[in-house]
Amino acid sequence: MSTAPTPTPLISLTWTDHVTGHQGHLVIDRLVRGVSSGGLRMRKGCTLDEVAGLARGMTMKEALHYNPEGRYIPLGGAKGGIDCDPRDPEAYGVLVRYLRAMRPHIEKFWTTGEDLGLTQATVEAAAAEAGLTSTIQAVYPLLDDERAARQRLEKAFGIDVDGIGLDELVGGCGVAEAVLVALDRAGVGHTGTRVAVQGFGTMGGATARFLSRAGLTVVAVADVEGTIANPDGLDVETLLAARDGYGTVNRSALAPRDFRLPGDAWLSTAAEVLVPAAVSYAVDTVNQRQITARWVVEAANMPVLPEAEELLAARGIAVLPDVVVNSGTNAWWWWTLFGDIGADADEAFAYTRRSMRELIDLMLTRADADGTSPRAAAHAIVAGRLPAIAERFGWYGHAQPR
Known part of the structure; x- marks a missing residue:
């Protein structure tokens, strides 16, 4: 067979x-x-x-x-x-x-x-x-020891890191690491590099936190009520604390220099990195024309339509694919349950960063060697492993x- x-x-x-x-x-x-x-x-x-x-x-x-x-x-x-x-x-x-x-x-x-x-x-x-x-x-x-494994995962889900559950942070940690690897390979410094994030729920919010703490400047965040922007940088922690259960920010928490824009304004924001972290099919062949960023990093599942990705590539804009970028959450579940890591936040973040850095670097190296897109490189790696x-x-x- x-x-x-x-x-x-x-x-x-x-x-x-x-x-x-x-x-x-x-x-x-x-x-x-x-x-x-x-x-x-x-x-x-x-x-x-x-x-x-x-x-x-x-x-x-x-x-x-x-x-x-x-x-x-x-x-x-x-x-x-x-x-x-x-x-x-x-x-x-x-x-x-x-x-x-x-x-x-x-x-x-x-x-x-x-x-x-x-x-x-x-x-x-x-x-x-x-x-x-x-x-x-x-x-x-x-599982080798079901009871111990379930207790380990339950304990991990009970860990709080600065007001947010560990389970809500590991995926964004992985997305942020993907961004940082791309910047490092291109010789672009972290400090001052601008980021716009669409979606401020579990994945988008965590990504914004980790990128902000890495020195990048989050200049726009979009949720169902529109885009919040500040070219000098948003106070990510304040916005995270003002979210409801669906990732919508209470506008009363905005700083005086923050301003409101339409929902799709995140696409045309002056930023080096765009992170679609909400719905699928967010970037199509029409609205991709608004993007001027150098990288689109897919924190959501299938946010960029294939035809739009081709048009972006023709303009020199790289799309880092969801199958790699947002895979950290799923992997963390199993790393913890099977026992590769313990129920510890520092260990989880370190293991996620190391694994994601190796995987992103492998994908981008393969893309350069093959002369293909990052997504095609990821598919080629999978074809060899399945x-x-x-x-x-x-x-x-x-x-x-x-």
Whole structure:
């Protein structure tokens, strides 16, 4: 049997809520040892095609973090999505019923957690109401010491770092490291380099914090109410403290020199780095013309349409792809659960920085050598790793037959 990935997902299904009519989707792109990994998002307009693309991306993220000597063994890629506004009063009920419907898959094949529109606390509460032991229980049979592993992860989720949970920070730490590697390779200093961030939730907020602390100047932040800008730099910590649960900043917290702009103004902000950290498909063939930054660093999943990325590349603007850039959160879960790192913030950040720096550097070196885009280089790295993973571990819990 070939170990090459199939062109279509292993499982693709759509569920319709019998109470509200909202639809939800699950796509399992690939299994490794019979298990897959990928978050659950909730947003109005979420489609099966979107979820399928995200699931393929998860397969890549897992493979990119494959370390033959590590305890964490990559899983397959999967993703869930619900077509519902998370602010809808009926959203929580829809989530519970979705998880009940997906319970057999979660128990056996699919490990999941928070994604766009949902917090981990909300997912866990709904999962408990749906009768699930855990949203990651499918991976438990793969652990050497399940009890110790679960305690370690639970302890890690309880760690607070300067007012924000560790679990909400590690992904942004990885995104920030991707930015810093790009700057270092280009010989651009950190201090004073300007950044605009679209989305100020878990990923965008953490990215802004780490970049600000690294000396960069965050000049614009966009949320659902518009763009907040200050060419001299925003007070990131003040804005973080003024967020609601959906990443929207209370405008009463703005400094006198901060000013408000339309929602899409982050695109044309005078900055060297743009970080789309909110919704998919944010940059298209039309609005990409507004971008003058040197780098677009994808903290969100699939924020730049492929056609737009080609046009940006033709203008000398590099897109650092989501499958690498935002993979830190998923990897941190498994590094902690499998025991590569302990429940410690300093250890988590150090391990994330080191791993992401090595991965970003590998990708950019490959892109330079091949004369391709960073995304094409990442795909090439994955293509080389997937057969080795399949041969060693098998899709369904045993090595693939030759």
